[in-house]
Amino acid sequence: MENVKEGFIPVTGGKVWYRITGNGPGIPLLLLHGGPGMKSSDSDPLRQLGAERPVIQYDQLGCGKSEWPEDTALWTVDRYVEELGQVIRALELEEVHLLGHSWGTMLAASYLFTKPGGVRSVIFSGPALDAQRWERDQRAYLKRFPEPVQKVIEESESQGTTDSDDYQETMMQYYKTHMCRVDPWPDELSEDLDQLNPAVYNYMWGASEFTVTGTLKHFDATERLHEIEVPALFTCGRYDEATPEATEQYASFVPNSEFHVFENSSHMPAFEEPEVYVETVREWVNRQEMKPGG
Known part of the structure; x- marks a missing residue:
């Protein structure tokens, strides 16, 4: 792919890897991957938007191509929020659109609660903004599976x-x-x-999607979502772990936000409906830039 730049940025606790795809004239789109402990996707279809705007990915500390220090004191929401700010400053991004996926939505919301400047809009993709709700929703899904499946998991x-x-x-x-x-x-x-860092996932989340035992166990951003003042789009798949009901409720807490369901997807619309996913994100960010003062 043309116009790809990669490198490392020093952050609190180590160095993180980043990649910028494209150099289009639009405001950069900064992606916050899921996990915790996952990595950026090399085949992320949003990289196609590089001709229109720089698309920036980075692997959070302890993930992917970034350094993997073993200090659990680093695996906190506050430090990941600090890291996001350090990445934005290092890349001299005066304005960005943020897109968080799954755990990345926890990070995006927590960052926005610090009232940073320069965020033009935010997309919450497959949002996990209330850990207890997430756990309840997975357990409700699990009850629809055959008894032997439930038994093995329990x-x-x-x-x-x-x-x-x-x-x-x-x-x-x-x-x-x-x-x-x-x-x-x-x-x-x-x-x-396969490349997920289990140390980070287990410490922050827990044994599985159904059982939140880690430090995020009581994470709940819902009481503060009304504080988000930038334009916000909430998306999920029809069969998503982030259920349409939960996602729509989160959207209802943010003034003037929008809500979209990918009808043929679960939690990974980038893999399940890549064309529709890209078009939805493209339309959203373009529309935000066309608004007065945009």
Whole structure:
């Protein structure tokens, strides 16, 4: 891909890797990946927007191509918020559109609560803005699965055998319904999950999507979403772990926000409906820049 620039940025605790795709004239789009402990996607279809605006990805500390220090004191929302600010300053981004996916929506909201300047708009993709709600919603989904599936998951989690083949195979049935419905899964998605840093995921989140035992256990941004003053778009898939009901409720707390459902997706519309996903993001950011004062 043309016009790709990569490098490393020193942040609190280590160095993080970044990549800028394209140098179009629009306001840069900065992507906050999911996890915690995941990485940026090399085949992210949003990179196609590079001809219109720089598309910036970075792997959060402890993820992907960034450094993986082992100090748990670094795995806090506040430090990741600080890191985001350090990335924006290092790349001299006077204005940005933010797009957070999954855990990245927790990061985006927490950053916006610090009232930074220069954010033109924000997209909450598959939002996880209330950890307890997320856990409840996954458990409600799980009740729709056959009894043997529920049994394996419940027993593995209560007995601490979540690294067993039986558990992993059963979890895939869940993921193929509510995480990514492309069959078979794209190689890159499988590789991205294989490269997840389990130390960060387990410390901040927990054993699985159903069981939040980590430091994010009581994360809940809903009481503060009304403080977000920048234009906000909330999106999710029809079968998303971030349920349409939860996502629409989050949107209702943010003044003048918009809500969109990808009808043929679960949690990974970038893989499930890439053309529609890109077009939705393109239309949104272009419209924000056409507003008066834009």
